Amino acid sequence: MTAHGPHPTAGYPWGPGPSVSFEFFPAADERRERALWQALRQVEELSPAFVSVTYGAGGSTRTGTIELARRIAAETSMRPVAHLAAVGHSTAELRDTLARYADAGIRDVLALRGDPPGDPRGPWTPHPQGVEYAYQLVEIVKEAGDFTIGVAAFPERHPRSADWDSDIEHFVAKCRAGADYAVTQMFFHVEDYLRLRDRVAAAGCDTPIIPEIMPATDVRQISRFAELSDAAFPEDLAHRLEAARDNPGEAHRIGVEFATAMAERLLAEGAPGLHYCTLNRPRAALDIHRAVMGAASSDAR
Numbered sequence: 001m002t003a004h005g006p007h008p009t010a011g012y013p014w015g016p017g018p019s020v021s022f023e024f025f026p027a028a029d030e031r032r033e034r035a036l037w038q039a040l041r042q043v044e045e046l047s048p049a050f051v052s053v054t055y056g057a058g059g060s061t062r063t064g065t066i067e068l069a070r071r072i073a074a075e076t077s078m079r080p081v082a083h084l085a086a087v088g089h090s091t092a093e094l095r096d097t098l099a100r101y102a103d104a105g106i107r108d109v110l111a112l113r114g115d116p117p118g119d120p121r122g123p124w125t126p127h128p129q130g131v132e133y134a135y136q137l138v139e140i141v142k143e144a145g146d147f148t149i150g151v152a153a154f155p156e157r158h159p160r161s162a163d164w165d166s167d168i169e170h171f172v173a174k175c176r177a178g179a180d181y182a183v184t185q186m187f188f189h190v191e192d193y194l195r196l197r198d199r200v201a202a203a204g205c206d207t208p209i210i211p212e213i214m215p216a217t218d219v220r221q222i223s224r225f226a227e228l229s230d231a232a233f234p235e236d237l238a239h240r241l242e243a244a245r246d247n248p249g250e251a252h253r254i255g256v257e258f259a260t261a262m263a264e265r266l267l268a269e270g271a272p273g274l275h276y277c278t279l280n281r282p283r284a285a286l287d288i289h290r291a292v293m294g295a296a297s298s299d300a301r
């Protein structure tokens with residue numbers, strides 16, 4: 001992938017060259033756990049820079065995150081990034097979780113504020129002994145030990161931000177509190193990523209921002225995407241997926257083709273890496289990755 005444009009290397013914990021990484025979540029039962037481990041082994045063959053493990057998202061528990069990240073660290077050649085969300089926790093509990101992460105061999109944390117449980121768009125109330133914003137969690141992680149720290153970035157701006165200026169100001173403050181890199185919310189328009197990156201750079205911040213790639217291969221996923229994020233879904237893609245509603249093979253092809261074009265353009269624009277959301281089913285992410293690698297090696301020839 002070195003055929004692509006410039007990308008930051010200084011201080012980037014995932015080494016030189018665009019990084020490839022994948023997001024998973026702790027499985028809810030034994031059957032899903034087996035499928036998850038098959039998926040992890042498939043991804044391991046690509047030697048990704050890291051695999052991330054979500055925290056509390058989709059009803060999973062703190063124990064689930066620690067246990068999955070611990071096993072990835074102990075039983076695979078991959079480096080787990082454990083997410084940590086501040087919502088609902090006192091600072092003492094957050095420090096305790098970080099101590100458990102360290103004991104479990106986890107050296108990398110994605111520090112998040114989290115959303116209100118139940119209704120992610122409901123009123124945000126900090127824990128009385130907790131923190132209000134992610135930058136405070138970044139400070140706690142920094143004090144807790146020798147972790148690399150990632151934070152969240154929002155190409156369409158955080159839904160609770162009043163305007164772009166305050167959004168960028170707070171993001172930059174979060175980076176300056178000690179973030180090594182950021183990972184974005186899913187998005188479907190490359191311009192949104194570029195606008196965010198350029199605004200952050202114009203504010204004097206050079207924290208690398210890794211775009212998240214969400215493969216959209218099924219029209220039924222689209223409403224779920226809307227629930228999970230405020231990402232604007234391209235109408236044309238929605239129509240094409242709708243037309244292929246009863247043809248999963250064609251829908252897969254359409255989604256992979258769209259995401260591959262996005263990923264190639266992001267790398268050409270100098271994105272520091274690609275972080276694939278897998279929803280624990282990495283087939284589409286792997287197809288996109290192979291297509292991107294194929295394009296990169298033919299560019300190089």
Ligand code: FAD
Pocket residue numbers: 053054055056057083084085111112113114115132133134135152153158159160161162166167170171174183184185186212
């Ligand atoms: P913050 O950076 O605190 O920002 C929240 C809002 O507060 C923003 O509008 C910001 O501008 C504003 N703000 C920040 N600082 C200040 C200040 N000093 N004064 C006034 N306003 C301020 N959630 C989970 O629960 N578990 C997960 O595993 C998980 N994984 C995620 C992974 C990624 C890559 C992303 C992008 C999100 C993930 N989330 C997860 C969701 C995330 O927790 C929510 O999107 C949350 O709303 C984002 O918080 P943040 O960490 O960006 O918060």
